[in-house]
Amino acid sequence: MSDSLIADSWTLQDGISMTVLQNPLRTRVIVTGVGPKFYVPPHWHAAHDEIHVVLKGRLIVTQDGVRHVVGPEDGACITRRGVIHSLESFPGEELILEETTPAPEDTEQKIYFFRNLGVPGMLRSPLGIMQVFYHGDSYPKFPTGLRWLERPVIVALGGYIAPFLGYRLPDKRLRMDPSRFPRDKKD
Template sequence: MGDPLRDDSWPVGKGVTLIVLQNPLRTRVHATGEEAFIVPPHWHAFHGEHHIVLKGRICLTQDGVSRILRPEDGVCVTPAGVVHSIETFAGEETILEETTVPSGETKVIFFRNLFYPSVTRSFLRTMQVFYYGDAYPELPLRSRWLEWLMVVVVGGWVAGLLGYQIPDKRLRLDQRRFPPSKKD
């Protein structure tokens, strides 16, 4: 358990493990409750997500509306374009699964890149992973076009011009967003 590019399970925080599951392909977050696991507000232009709590509870916020989800609540759908965030509760063990709509391995490869050592410690590297992984952080002004522009300029152009490369190049294979070129 440890290398996001090779293993199907790796730590992503204190007492938090991300696990890749198959059939169907999905990610599982297992938080022991040592501390809260927080996914900051963000949105996706090209995919939606399905979240299901298997154990414990989470606070899911969608477009500013927060609610507590438990296992008995079943699947919660977050459509493309909806700003959302997730938070577990310190002191409570939580198991949460996520699948994407449309399905595919892009989200798993996104997580493999994002949690590769040192990526989240670099703003440029994080924005580059966001660019290729269809993720846009919500900014204080809450302007979608500005959020999109920041990710495209910083992650898509500046990071590349400065020589940054994503660890797992398969993230660039989403042909809806990045048609193949002769140099790829």
């Protein structure tokens, strides 16, 4: 079993690690500034909001095409569900970033999401990533701008094709639950 499934801290890549923190439950990303920058490509969530807090350094948060530089003095940066967003550190700079959601059960699922993506080799497996995205309420932004196509592609690739080809989630606690991820969650 992978370290990311049993440990509360694991390496994402050289110079970037993730830790699960308690009370309150959240994840912490630590970027040393040595090695590649931290980058989360544009994506969106259908059923949950995210809260990012920068404890040290600066983070570029892009929300629906608007770029913000966020630092410790800015407090919480909230990304609402449905908003296309990306995260990026500055090359050569240290960054300590915490992520959570307004609902503890969503934060718990995000941790399972990150644990699955942290399994060695997972980030090099497009179908494995699509399966984790399917179960983890994450949808990549396609460069074509065909937003209506993003969810069906993840459902097809991650929900049907990946399992058919033998792909299995390393941590089965990450599960698409219709009561947690309704088709069109309303406020």
